[in-house]
Amino acid sequence: MKPIFFFVAVVFLSTCQSYSQKQSNKSSAVIQQKVIKTDAEWKAILxxxxYKILRExxxxxxxxxxxxxxxxxxxxYCAGCNNLLFDAKTKFESGSGWPSFYTYASDTSLLDLADYKYGMxxxxxxxxxxEGHLGHVFEDGPKPTGLRYCINSASLVFKKE
Incomplete structure (x- = not known):
């Protein structure tokens, strides 16, 4: 039974890594100007x-x-650097308790990384x-994408149109 469990775990992990790698590749080439600050500079503006969410x-x-x-x-927008992240038109009620969106604003909005913390x-x-932490993306969202970007409010700034 152990070999089957090991095989299932390896397939699951590689599928997740594959999804994450495809997602992270989509934006890395189009970011022109990264925002880099020291911890002291971040603490002064957040x-x-x-700070706890975006930097830690x-x-x-x-x-x-x-x-x-x-x-x-x-x-x-990102509360750390004012980068456009999501259009309010893509926000939906997911029942998760966090703001949820089914897509991001542009190719310069987000990067996705594999997260293996807490046994998940x-x-x-x-x-x-x-590169501030915003939240996580899950594959249980509505059409048209089937994605749910589950985002911390404290990492966002909303600007009405």
């Missing part, structure tokens, strides 16, 4: 919660984020410009 890969508790229920016309295999979503 709130403690923003933390998360906020579900249903506590400022933008979980926000609706309307506008765009969501997930795909982490980071800002392509400042």
């Amino acid at each position: 709130t403690p919660m923003q 890969k933390g998360t906020e508790r579900p249903w506590t984020g400022e933008y979980n229920k926000v609706k309307g016309e506008g765009k969501f 295999v997930r795909t982490e979503v980071i800002c392509a410009k400042c």
Whole structure:
């Protein structure tokens, strides 16, 4: 039984890695100007919660984020560098307790990385410009993409149109 479990685990991990690798390749070539700051500089411009999430890969508790229920016309930007991340038109209620989007704004919005923390295999979503942690992407979203970008409110700034 052990060889079968090992085979299933290897196939599962390589599938997740393959998805993550395809996703991370989509944006890396189009970012022109990365935002690089020291920890002290990030702490000076971010709130403690923003710093915890964007720079230390933390998360906020579900249903506590400022933008979980926000609706309307506008765009969501990275709280760390003001990079355009999501259009409000792609936001949907996922029931997860975090703002959820079915796609990103442009090829310069996000990078996806494999995340193996906590005994799980997930795909982490980071800002392509400042590499701040935003949340994770899952394959249980609505059409047309089937994706759910589950994002921490504290990593976002919403600007109404």
